[in-house]
Amino acid sequence: MTYQQTIQEIICELCRQFYMLGWASGTGGGICVRDGDKLWVAPSGVQKERIQPEDLFAVDFDGNVIHRPDNEKLKPSECTSLFLKAVNLRGAGAVIHSHSIHAMLATLVCGKEFSISEIEMIKGIQGMGFHDRLVVPVIENTAQECDLAEALGQAIEAYPKTQAVLVRRHGVYVWGPDWVKAKTQAECYDYLFRAAVEMHRLGISENTLAAHV
Numbered sequence: 430m431t432y433q434q435t436i437q438e439i440i441c442e443l444c445r446q447f448y449m450l451g452w453a454s455g456t457g458g459g460i461c462v463r464d465g466d467k468l469w470v471a472p473s474g475v476q477k478e479r480i481q482p483e484d485l486f487a488v489d490f491d492g493n494v495i496h497r498p499d500n501e502k503l504k505p506s507e508c509t510s511l512f513l514k515a516v517n518l519r520g521a522g523a524v525i526h527s528h529s530i531h532a533m534l535a536t537l538v539c540g541k542e543f544s545i546s547e548i549e550m551i552k553g554i555q556g557m558g559f560h561d562r563l564v565v566p567v568i569e570n571t572a573q574e575c576d577l578a579e580a581l582g583q584a585i586e587a588y589p590k591t592q593a594v595l596v597r598r599h600g601v602y603v604w605g606p607d608w609v610k611a612k613t614q615a616e617c618y619d620y621l622f623r624a625a626v627e628m629h630r631l632g633i634s635e636n637t638l639a640a641h642v
């Protein structure tokens with residue numbers, strides 16, 4: 430019989446992968462995965478690449494902690510109220526918060542929306558094709574992570590098709606119906622953010638690209 434990883438083990442493995450990608454360095458970033466009527470979240474302010482399954486918290490969909498680790502020094506992720514917006518408003522099964530430098534830089538070369546079209550990786554985002562215009566809302570950063578929750582909820586409601594919200598000078602929140610889709614979408618978004626920043630750096634506009642077709 431093949432061994433089935435627990436959700437807690439998957440979260441720890443993903444945190445190590447995200448750390449290697451630069452999405453969770455310096456204790457930043459985070460992830461939650463839904464498990465029936467609860468969410469598993471990582472602790473706040475710890476090295477994400479070193480967390481163990483027994484360090485995780487479970488919260489209900491109102492944010493009440495229903496399982497806490499034995500280590501009393503640990504606190505649930507600062508991102509929990511933001512994760513819950515995507516879970517409650519969109520039925521997300523997993524939410525990833527990345528401090529990727531590509532996401533952060535993308536917010537410095539756009540206004541209230543990040544937008545891109547005609548790049549193959551757009552197809553990796555739910556409901557999107559190569560010729561569609563992918564639009565991601567950008568919200569302004571706040572001093573405390575939890576203070577982003579209201580603006581994030583408003584952006585999710587204002588952009589019913591989006592699977593991500595960028596936070597200026599900070600990073601991005603990406604979700605999906607399960608952890609696999611949330612992870613692959615987060616990878617596609619990150620590629621697209623990087624592509625847009627590099628195109629900006631190289632002075633390539635989307636119109637320039639179209640002229641070559």
Ligand code: ZN
Nearest residue numbers: 457458574600
């Ligand atoms: Zn953050």
